[in-house]
Amino acid sequence: xxxxxxxxxxxxxxxxxxxxxxxxxxxxxxxxxxxxxxxxxxxxxxxxxxxxxxxxxxxxxxxxxxxxxxxxxxxxxxxxxxxxxxxxxxxxxxxxxxxxxxxxxxxxxxxxxxxxxxxxxxxxxxxxxxxxxxxxxxxxxxxxxxxxxxxxxxxxxxxxxxxxxxxxxxxxxxxxxxxxxxxxxxxxxxxxxxxxxxxxxxxx
Amino acid sequence: xxxxxxxxxxxxxxxxxxxxxxxxxxxxxxxxxxxxxxxxxxxxxxxxxxxxxxxxxxxxxxxxxxxxxxxxxxxxxxxxxxxxxxxxxxxxxxxxxxxxxxxxxxxxxxxxxxxxxxxxxxxxxxxxxxxxxxxxxxxxxxxxxxxxxxxxxxxxxxxxxxxxxxxxxxxxxxxxxxxxxxxxxxxxxxxxxxxxxxxxxxxx
Amino acid sequence: xxxxxxxxxxxxxxxxxxxxxxxxxxxxxxxxxxxxxxxxxxxxxxxxxxxxxxxxxxxxxxxxxxxxxxxxxxxxxxxxxxxxxxxxxxxxxxxxxxxxxxxxxxxxxxxxxxxxxxxxxxxxxxxxxxxxxxxxxxxxxxxxxxxxxxxxxxxxxxxxxxxxxxxxxxxxxxxxxxxxxxxxxxxxxxxxxxxxxxxxxxxx
Amino acid sequence: xxxxxxxxxxxxxxxxxxxxxxxxxxxxxxxxxxxxxxxxxxxxxxxxxxxxxxxxxxxxxxxxxxxxxxxxxxxxxxxxxxxxxxxxxxxxxxxxxxxxxxxxxxxxxxxxxxxxxxxxxxxxxxxxxxxxxxxxxxxxxxxxxxxxxxxxxxxxxxxxxxxxxxxxxxxxxxxxxxxxxxxxxxxxxxxxxxxxxxxxxxxx
DNA sequence: ACCTAAGCGAGACGGTACGTCCGGTCTTCCG
DNA sequence: CGGAAGACCGGACGTACCGTCTCGCTTAGGT
Numbered sequence: 001x002x003x004x005x006x007x008x009x010x011x012x013x014x015x016x017x018x019x020x021x022x023x024x025x026x027x028x029x030x031x032x033x034x035x036x037x038x039x040x041x042x043x044x045x046x047x048x049x050x051x052x053x054x055x056x057x058x059x060x061x062x063x064x065x066x067x068x069x070x071x072x073x074x075x076x077x078x079x080x081x082x083x084x085x086x087x088x089x090x091x092x093x094x095x096x097x098x099x100x101x102x103x104x105x106x107x108x109x110x111x112x113x114x115x116x117x118x119x120x121x122x123x124x125x126x127x128x129x130x131x132x133x134x135x136x137x138x139x140x141x142x143x144x145x146x147x148x149x150x151x152x153x154x155x156x157x158x159x160x161x162x163x164x165x166x167x168x169x170x171x172x173x174x175x176x177x178x179x180x181x182x183x184x185x186x187x188x189x190x191x192x193x194x195x196x197x198x199x200x201x202x203x204x
Numbered sequence: 205x206x207x208x209x210x211x212x213x214x215x216x217x218x219x220x221x222x223x224x225x226x227x228x229x230x231x232x233x234x235x236x237x238x239x240x241x242x243x244x245x246x247x248x249x250x251x252x253x254x255x256x257x258x259x260x261x262x263x264x265x266x267x268x269x270x271x272x273x274x275x276x277x278x279x280x281x282x283x284x285x286x287x288x289x290x291x292x293x294x295x296x297x298x299x300x301x302x303x304x305x306x307x308x309x310x311x312x313x314x315x316x317x318x319x320x321x322x323x324x325x326x327x328x329x330x331x332x333x334x335x336x337x338x339x340x341x342x343x344x345x346x347x348x349x350x351x352x353x354x355x356x357x358x359x360x361x362x363x364x365x366x367x368x369x370x371x372x373x374x375x376x377x378x379x380x381x382x383x384x385x386x387x388x389x390x391x392x393x394x395x396x397x398x399x400x401x402x403x404x405x406x407x408x
Numbered sequence: 409x410x411x412x413x414x415x416x417x418x419x420x421x422x423x424x425x426x427x428x429x430x431x432x433x434x435x436x437x438x439x440x441x442x443x444x445x446x447x448x449x450x451x452x453x454x455x456x457x458x459x460x461x462x463x464x465x466x467x468x469x470x471x472x473x474x475x476x477x478x479x480x481x482x483x484x485x486x487x488x489x490x491x492x493x494x495x496x497x498x499x500x501x502x503x504x505x506x507x508x509x510x511x512x513x514x515x516x517x518x519x520x521x522x523x524x525x526x527x528x529x530x531x532x533x534x535x536x537x538x539x540x541x542x543x544x545x546x547x548x549x550x551x552x553x554x555x556x557x558x559x560x561x562x563x564x565x566x567x568x569x570x571x572x573x574x575x576x577x578x579x580x581x582x583x584x585x586x587x588x589x590x591x592x593x594x595x596x597x598x599x600x601x602x603x604x605x606x607x608x609x610x611x612x
Numbered sequence: 613x614x615x616x617x618x619x620x621x622x623x624x625x626x627x628x629x630x631x632x633x634x635x636x637x638x639x640x641x642x643x644x645x646x647x648x649x650x651x652x653x654x655x656x657x658x659x660x661x662x663x664x665x666x667x668x669x670x671x672x673x674x675x676x677x678x679x680x681x682x683x684x685x686x687x688x689x690x691x692x693x694x695x696x697x698x699x700x701x702x703x704x705x706x707x708x709x710x711x712x713x714x715x716x717x718x719x720x721x722x723x724x725x726x727x728x729x730x731x732x733x734x735x736x737x738x739x740x741x742x743x744x745x746x747x748x749x750x751x752x753x754x755x756x757x758x759x760x761x762x763x764x765x766x767x768x769x770x771x772x773x774x775x776x777x778x779x780x781x782x783x784x785x786x787x788x789x790x791x792x793x794x795x796x797x798x799x800x801x802x803x804x805x806x807x808x809x810x811x812x813x814x815x816x
Numbered sequence: 817a818c819c820t821a822a823g824c825g826a827g828a829c830g831g832t833a834c835g836t837c838c839g840g841t842c843t844t845c846c847g
Numbered sequence: 848c849g850g851a852a853g854a855c856c857g858g859a860c861g862t863a864c865c866g867t868c869t870c871g872c873t874t875a876g877g878t
Contacts, residue, residue, distance in 0.1 A: 415822085419823055458825085462823080
């Protein structure tokens with residue numbers, strides 16, 4: 001197998017990298033993913049196409065990193081409070097609060113278009129999908145795992161429940177409604193999901 | 205606004221339509237969605253490109269109809285038993301059975317590649333997404349709604365539960381694991397989902 | 409060799425034929441030859457494409473016949489005086505008069521565009537070229553042959569001169585200037601040509 | 613008016629340019645002008661279509677330049693003897709010699725097909741026509757003007773004759789017979805033309 | 817007066833080429 | 848030597864026409 005003689009990352013232009021991220025996000029937001037082109041990103045960033053191909057393998061790669069970078073920036077700006085599900089002792093309340101915040105984020109157009117675009121690419125392009133899940137989705141889900149384990153310690157969740165599966169009861173429905181537009185998403189909706197998930201739909 | 209003078213559908217070539225469906229599905233299965241081209245479909249179907257553009261607006265449109273057609277054919281071939289969730293009186297068993305069958309279908313490569321491709325396109329292209337949901341997804345989900353309502357009548361599900369939301373507790377997690385590859389899917393997994401959904405994760 | 413089962417000319421629609429001629433000439437005049445299409449002619453004439461292909465082999469054929477027809481109509485309208493070079497006894501004057509009239513015709517846009525188009529097609533398409541020459545050009549040139557022969561009888565032209573070649577001395581220069589735009593054409597110019605042709609450019 | 617941001621000619625690929633010329637001439641010679649396509653030229657030259665459209669505006673433009681280039685090459689190869697009409701003092705002999713050589717060239721298929729094609733295009737497309745005349749035809753004709761002027765100096769041609777018109781007496785007939793196939797072309801024919809042109813067709 | 821076979825308008829069809837766009841590579845020159 | 852610029856080969860796009868092929872529908876004669 002022939003491999004490119006990997007470029008020297010220490011000499012990489014930070015300015016170009018940032019310009020490319022900005023251009024990629026802007027173009028996706030303005031024109032949508034399919035009408036965003038590598039050529040367009042290069043032109044908008046004032047960068048040669050080769051500079052993009054030198055450091056990334058495809059449009060999807062660029063956007064993925066740009067989006068990760070955006071996430072980091074936002075996290076740094078907003079402070080650290082979001083890096084965990086709160087633990088007030090009231091599991092239902094904690095989950096509802098986080099899901100309400102998630103809804104607000106999902107509806108923020110700065111996130112929506114690139115996130116949706118990456119998710120779409122990830123469905124079809126396994127490599128992008130894996131990275132998307134590993135770097136973006138799974139870390140978020142792990143926070144729920146942590147909170148559920150803590151709830152198991154206090155007896156708020158049965159000990160024989162698998163937290164990684166349990167979290168899907170309320171996270172996946174929201175994800176599907178948002179991604180596939182299978183239904184409206186609202187604070188009431190996620191509240192209901194939490195209630196159903198905690199106590200089931202069968203008579204108690 | 206300029207509109208094309210809609211072609212005369214009565215003179216449409218049935219042979220071409222079927223050949224196009226077959227070619228589209230075959231190419232998507234072989235090469236994947238992004239490497240499937242309108243030109244390729246036309247060539248494989250032995251059809252002029254214009255014949256595709258005359259009746260469909262895009263690659264996604266063609267594939268959507270081809271997939272719908274495939275579904276109808278399968279349904280016709282397989283008989284009608286699949287058009288409803290079974291109702292043996294044991295809700296948990298019925299749901300588990302249907303979800304196990306769904307898993308088998310999701311892993312059938314004849315379905316997997318085009319379904320995934322259409323779903324991906326639907327994330328990003330709202331029009332395709334709406335049609336995908338309306339024509340394919342929602343009719344399936346409605347079958348669960350029916351079964352849950354029947355369960356409410358027998359008291360197996362609480363009367364105050366919204367069936368359209370309740371079904372997402374077990375359907376959406378499976379959908380997400382399959383679409384986004386966020387985890388393995390197995391019969392055990394869906395059995396667990398049904399148990400959690402029916403009785404909740406909190407202590408009873 | 410397979411031959412089409414020649415259509416029955418007796419049942420041919422005269423109305424369609426005339427409409428096609430008119431449409432062809434109009435389109436060539438408006439849009440130029442290369443942008444005139446069989447489809448366009450058919451649409452403009454309110455005729456099916458097959459009706460054109462049934463009776464003609466190509467766009468050039470249609471235009472050629474349309475132009476011949478136009479010529480006949482003009483001739484019929486204008487009377488018969490133009491079907492011969494006048495013979496007043498003064499050869500130089502007769503030739504100059506005819507050439508002046510020819511210039512006026514060449515500059516009439518109703519003739520110019522289709523004539524030029526047909527000539528162009530004829531350069532490259534031998535079949536069209538032959539027909540163009542045989543049916544249009546040669547009959548015109550024959551009139552000069554007749555006049556020159558008459559001049560030979562009166563001694564105004566040497567007996568050993570070949571009239572078919574001699575006429576080219578004044579006709580071909582005009583034709584070339586008009587067709588290839590190699591120079592301006594005017595009454596003075598053709599007068600000069602006649603003088604040079606009659607008496608040569610060498611000292612007498 | 614929107615204008616393309618003119619490409620940088622200094623970075624143009626000489627190899628591609630030559631390959632395109634060669635392919636264009638070969639295809640025109642083999643298949644004729646109307647069956648020569650930009651796509652075909654690109655494929656034969658091993659070049660992207662865009663490389664053609666970047667530097668030329670149309671098939672005719674390409675062929676015109678290819679033909680000019682061919683002319684230059686031939687001239688460079690053959691030496692400079694052809695860049696003037698010979699001047700032995702015997703005007704009739706000089707003209708006859710040049711016209712005989714011209715006939716040989718006109719019948720050389722390497723010249724015939726592209727020249728005829730360009731001429732045809734030039735009849736209908738004024739821009740091509742102007743360039744064809746300016747760059748190819750007029751420089752050739754100018755050589756006759758020079759020779760005729762020299763003849764006027766020696767008294768072999770009358771001083772009041774316009775050489776630019778006079779040359780058409782023998783050049784245009786040949787041109788027309790060749791282009792429009794209005795008659796056979798031979799050495800005898802051009803000899804006759806020169807005789808008629810010099811001394812006229814009227815009795816001396 | 818009816819039948820039937822043709823021409824006819826219409827336009828869908830399998831194709832070819834158009835001129836444009838963009839992907840990914842390669843080359844040139846600048847800092 | 849990284850980067851900007853952009854020419855290059857390739858290949859798909861969506862459109863325009865080509866010439867062929869049905870469709871019904873007139874519209875004749877021939878019976």
